[in-house]
Amino acid sequence: MDNAYDGLTDAGEEKHWAFGTGFTAALAGVGRDIPAVDRDSLTAYCLMLGDDALVYSQRLAEWCSRAPELEEDVALANIALDLLGQARLLLSRAAEVEDAGRDEDALAYLRDERQFRNVRLVELDCGPGPGGDFGTTIARLLVFSTWRLAVFQRLVGSADPVLAAVAAKGVKELAYHRDHAAQWVLRLAGGTEYSRERIVAGLDKVWAFTEELFATHPIEAELDGVAVDPAAARAEFDQVIDTVLSAAGLERPRTTQVAALAGQAGRDGIHTEAMGYLLAELQHIARSMPGAVW
């Protein structure tokens, strides 16, 4: 006879924990087939999406213990960890497709600046360093998560099963990141004169790097059906940003865009001055003590 109480306990739950059981592996049951496309291009595409998450995660981690409130400190760290998780899956996939004996750690710690393919938006110092503050940080979080969510919603249909699975997992995380940013934009804009000034200045600063987000890279164009053309995410991005800004009573920034260098930008390994300093902090332990564990 069926036990009427079975529904109260989750299958396989660890009964000695009252809370926090039932974890699953991020990509459990996902196939590892590699689609029939150019391997170098697919590796590069995985690095693009992975480096965006890795570098931005590093930037967000800089807020750890320095956010204006304890609660916000944990919120930003959670977002950073979500992105680090995405970065690990994507860099692991890049290593797997590349098949050259490198792993996710080698890709994260042992590549030089010109080999990183992240968009320049994520490497900017938006605070807590001298390059920004909490307002700038929230402005970038809004722009980045709105953009990445719109891209990932399309990546869910990728012919690469791993990219599709990473996107499906990431969509839920990014939806929360975007909501968190939007909530703060509303509160900073509607708070005091000073808080409004800070979010306006923050949006102005990060807006200069928005065009780059939607520029179709040759590799994205080549990997039709596997990669997402970011230009296709533009309309949704514009609509979400306009909704948030209008609810906050803010104007869309009119900042001059920071141009690509001879047609090349972050996706080609051309970065801003901030990138070298960021990588120095990210990589110096791994490079000065190779193979260190703790």
Next chain:
Amino acid sequence: MTRSSWPLYEVFVRGKRGLNHVHVGSLHAPDDEMALRNARDLYTRRNEGVSIWVVKAEAITASSPDEKDPFFAPSGDKVYRHPTFYAIPEDVPHL
């Protein structure tokens, strides 16, 4: 806005289907909506919850330690109020 002006909220999390919301702690937040989000970030990071309640701490009326005896002592000798005279099936959880 300084921290001292953010109200204190109490957080209740429901861990599983069929269980009650349980008090897990408190936090500060500028308003109700942010309190719910802060609670999600602070108290459900390890897969603890399927539902969250937050309530301003000032909205809770609590019993006073001074009233401990009249409130709680009278039930101490009334064992017949417990259903201990019934056999409870082995496989009933969370009772």
